[in-house]
Amino acid sequence: MHEHALTAIESIAAAPRETYRHIQLDRLTPVIGAEVCGVNLSEGVSKEQFAEIHRAFLENHVLVFRNQKLTKDQQKEFARQFGTLRALPLSDIDGDDPEIVLIRAGKKSRFVAGEVWHTDGTADPAPSHSSMLYMHETPELGCGGDTLFANMHLAYEMLSPVMKEFLLGLTAVHDGAVPWKGFTPPEGLPKTEHPIVAKHPETGKPMLFVNSGFTTHIPNLSEEESDAILNMLFQLVEREQALNCRIRWEPGTLVFWDNRCTQHRAVWDYYPYSRFGERVTVLGTQPAAAEPHRVMKEMELAD
Numbered sequence: 001m002h003e004h005a006l007t008a009i010e011s012i013a014a015a016p017r018e019t020y021r022h023i024q025l026d027r028l029t030p031v032i033g034a035e036v037c038g039v040n041l042s043e044g045v046s047k048e049q050f051a052e053i054h055r056a057f058l059e060n061h062v063l064v065f066r067n068q069k070l071t072k073d074q075q076k077e078f079a080r081q082f083g084t085l086r087a088l089p090l091s092d093i094d095g096d097d098p099e100i101v102l103i104r105a106g107k108k109s110r111f112v113a114g115e116v117w118h119t120d121g122t123a124d125p126a127p128s129h130s131s132m133l134y135m136h137e138t139p140e141l142g143c144g145g146d147t148l149f150a151n152m153h154l155a156y157e158m159l160s161p162v163m164k165e166f167l168l169g170l171t172a173v174h175d176g177a178v179p180w181k182g183f184t185p186p187e188g189l190p191k192t193e194h195p196i197v198a199k200h201p202e203t204g205k206p207m208l209f210v211n212s213g214f215t216t217h218i219p220n221l222s223e224e225e226s227d228a229i230l231n232m233l234f235q236l237v238e239r240e241q242a243l244n245c246r247i248r249w250e251p252g253t254l255v256f257w258d259n260r261c262t263q264h265r266a267v268w269d270y271y272p273y274s275r276f277g278e279r280v281t282v283l284g285t286q287p288a289a290a291e292p293h294r295v296m297k298e299m300e301l302a303d
Helices: 003-013 047-060 072-080 152-157 161-167 223-239 292-302
Strands: 024-027 034-037 062-065 101-105 130-137 147-151 171-175 191-195 197-199 206-208 215-217 244-247 254-258 262-266 275-282
Touching: 003 152, 024 047, 034 047, 047 062, 047 254, 062 244, 072 130, 072 275, 147 152, 152 206, 152 223, 191 197, 215 223, 254 262
Parallel strands: 034 062
Antiparallel strands: 024 034, 062 254, 101 275, 130 254, 130 275, 147 244, 147 262, 171 191, 171 215, 197 206
C-alpha cells in the first residue's frame, strides 16, 4: 500500500469524534461501520437518540442495529425520519408494498443482485440518500450471505495528489442497463452523467463517485483512456480491504447505509440455502462536483 494511502487511513481513523450519551456505539473498523446498541427501534427513537444516530451515520456511513423486532410500518417509520421513501410500481417488485423491496435468494435462484461492487441506482439523476435492509431469514447452516461495504471518501483520499487533481472536474456516465448484460433490459432505464469526484451533500467532503455496477465511460476521454482510468478506480475498491467493513447478518438485524459515499457487495456463498430481507430506500439529490479549491486546500494542509 502506498504511503499516501496509509496516511489517508491514519487521518480518517484518528479524526476526533464526539462522545455519545443516548446511544452506545461500537465501531466495526477504524474507517467505516459501527454497531448501535441501546436502541429499540420498534418503540421509536427520542429526539436525542435520533440526533446521535444521524451523527453516527455521517461519521461511520454504515450503522448496524441488532436484535430488532420490526413490522414493515415500524421500519418505514424509522426510515422516514431521514427523508421521503422511494415507491416503485407494484409491477416492478415482488410483494404488495411499493416502498419495500424484497431481497430473497434460495435454492431456485440462478443469480443474485449485487454480487459486484456497486452503489444503488447511480444511473438515476438523483441517486438515493440511503437504504435500510432488515433481515428476516439467514442461511440455515448458520453462516454465509455477508455484505461488504466500502468507504468512498477514503477511496478518493488513497489516490495520489496528481490523480486527485486530474479527476476533479471530470464526469462519468452511469447506465441502468449495465446490470442487465446478457439479458433484455426493460425500456426506459435511466442513463445519467455525474461528477467522478462528488461532494457529500451534508458534510461537503469529497468522495469517489464511480462504480463497476453502473459506470460505463468518461466522455471527456478516449475509449482507451476511459477504460484505463475506470478499471484502475474499480480495482482500487476490489483490492484495498482497508476500505471495507463486513456485516454478518442475523435474523432481526437492520443495516442502514449512506448510499452517497459507500459501495457495497453481496456475498452469495450460501447456495442452496436461503436468505430473505426487506429493504426501504430514502430518496436523495443530484450529486454535485467537489469544489476544486477546497480539495486543493485540504491537500496542501495534508502535505
